[in-house]
Amino acid sequence: MSAGFPKGQKLPDLVVAPTALQLFRYSAVTWNAHRVHYDEGWAKHEGHAGLLVHSHLHAANALRAVTEGLGPDWRLVHVSYRIVRPSTAGRTLRATAEVTGVSDDGGELELRLVEYDDGDMPCLEGTARAARR
């Protein structure tokens, strides 16, 4: 059995920089034709600064910070998040996860998730619960 994770422990940050190519491929694999993700002219027409990062791609980043930080002995069982600020291709995103609670037997963890956009501006905020497999 792997070591546990104490309350207050911060998992390693996941730093990514979504590109236009990544957003196009995410749109393709999810069969999402929304032009804000691959047509920069349209995205600006809608008032965005550039190609809009998908809300689910933000979530995928946040969840990777958890799964990669906890390792294969743990599995996610519950996730809740809000997109609090849109982000666009070319910006650097930093997904963070911190253990905020541990069950008495150490078999379940509560985590706080925040993904930051180019510095300290949150673009995703949420929580997750993970259970030992």
Added chain:
Amino acid sequence: MTEASDTGLSGELAAYHDAMAARIGEKHRRHLGVVDALLIRRYAVAIGETSAVHHDTEAAKALGYEDIIAPPNLLSGIMEWGAGHAESELRPDGTYRPGPTSALRVMGAGEEMELLRPVTAGTELWLEDEVEEVTVKQGRSGALIFVTARHDFVGADGTPYNRNRRTVMARL
């Protein structure tokens, strides 16, 4: 359910609100198909996920799975499980929405996901969904409509895999 006449909305915002509000409580069930290994691997590549459990069958088996497993939000991330709509049926922004709502801008606002069991390559799924709530809030640039829908991904015998609540925001 809140009628648009109670919200002060007009035009396309009212039309969208009413179309969504009219769907509250309507339950739909449809066959999605099989989540195969190629979809899992492509989704993992698209999100930059390199963990072997999403790519390598033998590595997944060594961890006790029958085959590679889907990243946690693959099911919720797929926008269209079927063939999709003809281009002529899409709105100018590329999305499909009922009603006269061409000028609306929509984006994902958040989600709650219960991940009840791993989705292994080869899993056949059905989707049961329902619009649960339509609310109106005032933002800095005008009215915002939030539509929250429940999405239950289940197996042939009703075995639940994911139970999600997703919120989409629409504005002019």
